[in-house]
Amino acid sequence: MTLHAQQLFETPLIVTDLDEARVILPALLRSARERRQQAPGAAGRPWSTDHRMLRWAGEPAVQLLHACVALADRFTADIDAPAGRTRYGWSADLRASFAGSERRIGPASFPSAFWSVLALASEGSAEAQIMIEDPRAPMLEMEDPGLRFRAGPGAPPLQSSYSTPFKTGQLLMFPAWLRRHADFAQSAPESALITLNLTAFLVEPPREASA
């Protein structure tokens, strides 16, 4: 017997490298630290800037924005658009978050945006662990919490969360409604989780896709 497997309704996670990361990311970390010094909040608690970082973090934030918009344009289609032209533009918000004593940021989601893009800002290289929740959870485990579906005969069981290492210099892009959190090792040097959310809005007249 030949069983043909089809994997339907997957949720995309796009991973790439940020050009000029060694210039952009340390600069964003410094800007975020300066903001925190102005209103540090409670000791040991997670801390985030406001979401208007594009207004006050200068050219490095704009460079990050351009990279994220190019990535979003590449992986987004307007199915009701005239051929080759999209009717949508992007509005963006940008923030930086620092983990507290629990070394965790989130969980969070941004349901008003279309894409979220994450970057890790640090002096030198740093690493975090990003955990993404299956949007169908806990439905998959309701028949019996011990039973899992496989993607094929004998294949590894499908999991209800996805965890991946995330390094300075990488960009992660995924649907903004997806719930996620970031974990940092206790011994890791401080870094900031940069979140850029892209919200789609209709532009008239239709514009050329930029990617």
Next chain:
Amino acid sequence: MSSPEVRRLFPTPVFVESWVESSICNEPLRQALLGERSAAGGVSKSNFLGWQSQIDMLRWGGPAARQLRDHAVELCEPLTFDAMAPRPLHWHVEMWGNISGPGASNQTHSHPGAFWSVVYYVDDGYAGSDDRALGGELTFVDPRFPMVRMRSPSLRACFGEADRDHHEVWVRPRTGMIVIFPSWLQHAVRPYNGMGERMSIAINVTIHADPTGSSE
């Protein structure tokens, strides 16, 4: 920027097979379905205009129905992982028949309480035609819908010209085809527009762990 890597997370698995025993089993299954439709009233659930039997087809379906049951369980077992193993698992099957004439369809529904659901096509009703106007496709609905479309319904994640994010997938049945999918997955049957009769058998596979640890 380096070439981006696309990771596809949290797939919903659907499986399709052509049952090698269909040439032997289809005629007795057809006779069983026609006999039960004549002998007993059907039920009214998701079926619109079509006939649907009670869920007791294993009682009246004869050896061919039991052979189909055994094959369905044989297919589902290696697709199932038990994180609490070792423990005895009891596989239970409910089976019912469907006969759909012109215009018949099934409304969107799912089968909570079961683990795997299976459809087997005794007769696709197309009489060998590839005409898509005959309809009758099995459709699956994205379990994340409508969340994925709420803010920007026209926008799709896109990975190539023919590789876009869909929130509904259609499967055109073939005689002898088995389709397996998670029971929570919402599905429907589009109106069958042929002049014959579509015959299918539905199976719900339920898996129970015995809290006493008994294998009996």
